[in-house]
Amino acid sequence: MSITTVDRNPLIDAPAATPRRPRVLFVGAAFGAAASVLLVAAELAVYLQVRGQLASAGDATFPEGVVLPLTPGSMGMVTLAMSAVTISWAVYALRNDDRPNAYVAVGLTLLLGVAFINSTVYLYQQLDMAVTASPAGTLLYIVTATHLLMVVVGMMFIAVMGFQALGGQLTGRDAEGMSAAALYWFAIIVIYVVIWYGIYITK
Amino acid sequence: MTVTEDAPAPELVAPEPSTVAPAPAGLVAVLASGDHKVLGRLWIVAALAQLLLVLGASLYVAAMRLDLAGLANLTDSSSDWFSQIVTYRAIGGTFLVLLPLTIGLATVVVPLQVGASTIAFPRAAAAAVWGYLVGSGLVIGAYSIDGGPFGSSRDGIRLFVAALALVVVSEVLAWICIMTTVITLRAPGMTLARTPLFSWSLLIAGAVWLLTLPVLAAMLVITYVFVRYLGDDSGGIYARISWAFGPPAVYAFAIPVLGFIATVVPVFSATRHHLNRYARIAISAVGALVVGGWAIPSFVGESTPWLYKLPWVAVSFLILIPVLALVGLWAATLRKGRVTLASPLLFAVASLVMLLVGLLAGAVQAIKPIKTLVDGPGSSLYGTSWTIAVASYVLLSLAIALLGGITFWAPKLIGRSLREGAARGVAALLLVGTVLWSFPDLVSGVLGQGGDIPGPVEENVSTIEALNAASLVGGVFLALAFLGFLSLVVRAIGGREQPGDDPWHGHTLEWATSSPPPPGNFASLPEITSEAPLYDARHREASTP
Numbered sequence: 001m002s003i004t005t006v007d008r009n010p011l012i013d014a015p016a017a018t019p020r021r022p023r024v025l026f027v028g029a030a031f032g033a034a035a036s037v038l039l040v041a042a043e044l045a046v047y048l049q050v051r052g053q054l055a056s057a058g059d060a061t062f063p064e065g066v067v068l069p070l071t072p073g074s075m076g077m078v079t080l081a082m083s084a085v086t087i088s089w090a091v092y093a094l095r096n097d098d099r100p101n102a103y104v105a106v107g108l109t110l111l112l113g114v115a116f117i118n119s120t121v122y123l124y125q126q127l128d129m130a131v132t133a134s135p136a137g138t139l140l141y142i143v144t145a146t147h148l149l150m151v152v153v154g155m156m157f158i159a160v161m162g163f164q165a166l167g168g169q170l171t172g173r174d175a176e177g178m179s180a181a182a183l184y185w186f187a188i189i190v191i192y193v194v195i196w197y198g199i200y201i202t203k
Numbered sequence: 204m205t206v207t208e209d210a211p212a213p214e215l216v217a218p219e220p221s222t223v224a225p226a227p228a229g230l231v232a233v234l235a236s237g238d239h240k241v242l243g244r245l246w247i248v249a250a251l252a253q254l255l256l257v258l259g260a261s262l263y264v265a266a267m268r269l270d271l272a273g274l275a276n277l278t279d280s281s282s283d284w285f286s287q288i289v290t291y292r293a294i295g296g297t298f299l300v301l302l303p304l305t306i307g308l309a310t311v312v313v314p315l316q317v318g319a320s321t322i323a324f325p326r327a328a329a330a331a332v333w334g335y336l337v338g339s340g341l342v343i344g345a346y347s348i349d350g351g352p353f354g355s356s357r358d359g360i361r362l363f364v365a366a367l368a369l370v371v372v373s374e375v376l377a378w379i380c381i382m383t384t385v386i387t388l389r390a391p392g393m394t395l396a397r398t399p400l401f402s403w404s405l406l407i408a409g410a411v412w413l414l415t416l417p418v419l420a421a422m423l424v425i426t427y428v429f430v431r432y433l434g435d436d437s438g439g440i441y442a443r444i445s446w447a448f449g450p451p452a453v454y455a456f457a458i459p460v461l462g463f464i465a466t467v468v469p470v471f472s473a474t475r476h477h478l479n480r481y482a483r484i485a486i487s488a489v490g491a492l493v494v495g496g497w498a499i500p501s502f503v504g505e506s507t508p509w510l511y512k513l514p515w516v517a518v519s520f521l522i523l524i525p526v527l528a529l530v531g532l533w534a535a536t537l538r539k540g541r542v543t544l545a546s547p548l549l550f551a552v553a554s555l556v557m558l559l560v561g562l563l564a565g566a567v568q569a570i571k572p573i574k575t576l577v578d579g580p581g582s583s584l585y586g587t588s589w590t591i592a593v594a595s596y597v598l599l600s601l602a603i604a605l606l607g608g609i610t611f612w613a614p615k616l617i618g619r620s621l622r623e624g625a626a627r628g629v630a631a632l633l634l635v636g637t638v639l640w641s642f643p644d645l646v647s648g649v650l651g652q653g654g655d656i657p658g659p660v661e662e663n664v665s666t667i668e669a670l671n672a673a674s675l676v677g678g679v680f681l682a683l684a685f686l687g688f689l690s691l692v693v694r695a696i697g698g699r700e701q702p703g704d705d706p707w708h709g710h711t712l713e714w715a716t717s718s719p720p721p722p723g724n725f726a727s728l729p730e731i732t733s734e735a736p737l738y739d740a741r742h743r744e745a746s747t748p
C-alpha cells in the first residue's frame with residue numbers, strides 16, 4: 001500500500017478567516033470609561049487646586065482635629081489591585097471556555113468590589129467630618145463618592161456579564177462582553193491609583 | 204384523449220391567530236422607538252423648538268443694548284433677571300440648540316453614511332434623547348422660577364444645575380453611540396480612511412466632546428454640592444461653565460461645519476474631493492487643537508488663569524492652518540469639477556466665510572498688545588463684545604451648516620426635498636444676518652463695549668448704540684431666516700412630491716437607499732472601494748459599454 005501525499009499551500013487551502021466581529025460593546029465601554037475617568041479627574045483637579053491654594057496661604061486642608069487616615073485608602077488600593085487579577089482571570093477563563101473558573105473569578109471580583117466600598121465607608125467613619133466642614137472636605141467627598149459610583153456601575157456591568165456567561169452567551173471568541181466590563185474595571189483601578197496618590201499619599 | 208381532473212377544492216382552514224404583535228404606530232412608535240431616524244428627528248425637533256426661545260432671548264438682549272444708560276440700570280444687582288436672559292442666550296444656544304441639533308443630524312445621517320442598519324446601542328441612544336428632552340425642559344423650568352445663573356431662588360438654582368448636568372450626560376451618551384457606530388458598524392470595505400468626511404468630522408467632534416463634556420459635568424456636580432451644602436451664591440455658576448463656549452472650546456463647534464462642507468463641495472462639483480486623505484488629517488488637526496477642558500476657570504482664584512498664556516494664544520493662531528488648508532483643498536475640488544450652485548453649496552459657502560471671519564477675529568483677540576480705543580491705557584479685546592462676536596461667528600457658522608445639512612439630507616430626514624429657490628434665499632438671508640449681527644459687535648468691542656453682560660459705557664456711547672441697532676437688524680434678519688426655514692420644512696412635510704432616492708447625485712451610501720430609508724436602512728449595498736462608492740458606481744456604469 002502506497003501512501004500518496006498531496007502538496008497543500010497553506011495560504012490557499014486554509015479555511016477563510018471568519019469576518020472580524022464588530023466589537024461594539026468593547027468600543028462603547030472604552031468611550032464610557034474615558035468619560036468616567038475624565039469626570040473624576042476633573043473633580044480631583046479642582047480638589048488639588050483648592051488644597052494647593054490653602055497650603056500656599058498657610059492654612060490646613062481640613063478643619064482642626066480632622067486627620068485623613070492612610071490605612072483605609074491603602075486597603076482600598078490593595079483590594080482593587082487584587083480585583084485586577086480576578087477580572088483578568090474571568091476574561092481568560094471565558095475565552096478558554098472554562099466557565100467554572102470564570103464564575104469563581106467573577107464572584108471574587110464582585111466580592112472585592114464590595115470590600116472596596118466597605119473600606120471607603122470605613123474611611124468616612126474614621127474621618128468623622130461633616131460634608132459642610134470646609135470646601136476641601138466637600139471636594140474630598142465629591143471625588144471619592146463619584147469614584148464609588150463608578151465602582152458600583154462597574155460591579156453591575158460585571159454582574160450582568162456574569163449572568164450572560166451563566167446563560168451561555170459569553171463563550172470562547174464571544175467573550176467580548178466580559179472584556180468590555182474588564183476594560184471599565186481597569187479604568188476604575190487606574191483612576192483610583194491617581195486618587196490614592198493625590199489624596200491619601202501626598203495629603 | 205386527455206382527461207383533465209378538477210383541481211381539488213382547497214381545504215377551508217381557519218387562519219391561525221398571528222403570534223407576532225403588530226408594530227406600534229403613532230405616538231407609541233415614537234416613544235418606544237430605537238430607530239436612529241426617529242431618534243434623530245426627535246433631537247432635531249426639540250432643538251429647533253429651543254431655538255425659538257433662544258432667538259427670542261437674543262433679540263430681547265439686542266434690543267436692550269439700544270439704550271446703554273438704561274442697560275446700566277438693568278445690569279445692577281437688583282435686576283438679575285436680565286443677566287439670566289443673557290446667560291440663557293449663551294447656554295441655551297450652545298447646549299440646548301446647536302449641540303443637540305448636531306447630534307440629531309448625526310444620529311440620522313451617520314449610520315446611513317457608514318452603511319449600518321442601526322446606530323450602536325439604540326436603547327442608550329433613546330435614553331440620551333429622552334434625557335435631553337427632560338433636562339432641557341427642566342432648565343427652562345429652573346429659569347422660569349428665577350433659578351438660572353445670577354438667579355435668587357436657591358431651589359431653582361439647584362434645579363438648573365442638576366438639569367444642565369442631565370443634558371450634558373445625555374449628550375455624552377449620544378456622542379458615545381455615534382462614535383461607536385463610526386468605529387464598529389461600517390459596511391464591509393469601508394475602512395476608516397474611506398469613511399465619509401461628514402461622519403469622520405463627527406467622530407473627531409465626538410472625541411473632543413468626550414474629552415470636554417465630562418469636565419463640564421464635573422464642574423456642575425461640584426457647583427451643585429457647593430450650592431446645596433456650602434450656600435454658594437449663583438453668581439459664580441456662569442463663570443464655572445462659560446469656558447465651554449469660549450475659545451478654545453467654542454471652536455469644537457466648528458468641526459461638523461468642516462465635515463458638512465467637505466461633503467457637499469465634491470457632490471456639487473461632480474468630482475472627487477481633492478486629496479481626501481489630507482482633508483481628513485486637517486479635520487483631525489482642528490480636533491486636536493480645540494480640546495478645551497484645560498481652560499476651566501480656577502475654582503477659588505482668578506476666573507481666567509489661562510488667558511493670554513501660551514496654549515491659549517497658540518490655539519488661536521494654529522487653528523487657522525488646517526482650516527486654510529481645507530479651504531485650499533475645496534477650491535481645488537471646485538476648480539476641477541463642474542459646479543452646480545445648489546442651496547446646500549450656498550449654505551456651505553456661507554458657513555465657511557463666517558467661520559473664517561470668526562477664527563481670524565479670534566486670532567486678533569489673542570494678540571495682547573491690541574487694546575480697545577478708549578481713553579487711558581485701554582484694555583485687552585478679550586472680555587469685550589469682540590469676544591462675543593468671535594463666538595457668534597463660529598456658532599452661527601455651525602447653525603448655517605446644520606440648516607444646510609437639513610436641506611441636503613431632507614430626503615433622508617423627512618422623505619421630502621425643500622423648495623430649492625426658497626432654500627437659497629434662506630442661505631443668503633442667514634449670511635447677511637450673521638454679518639449684520641456679529642460685525643458691529645467687533646467694532647463696538649474695539650470701542651469698549653463690554654462682553655456677555657455689558658457694563659456701563661462712558662465713551663463713544665452714540666456710536667456704540669448705532670452699532671447695536673445694526674446688530675439688532677441683523678438679529679431680525681436671522682430670526683426671519685430661521686422662521687422661513689421652519690416654514691419651508693413644514694411645507695415640505697405637507698407636500699406630496701417625492702424627491703427620489705438620490706436627488707443630488709450624492710457620493711456616499713446614504714443615497715443608496717430609499718427616501719426616507721426603510722427600517723434596517725439598506726436592501727443591498729454597492730461595492731465600497733473608496734470614500735465615494737456611489738460616485739464610483741456611476742462611473743463604472745458610464746464606462747461599461
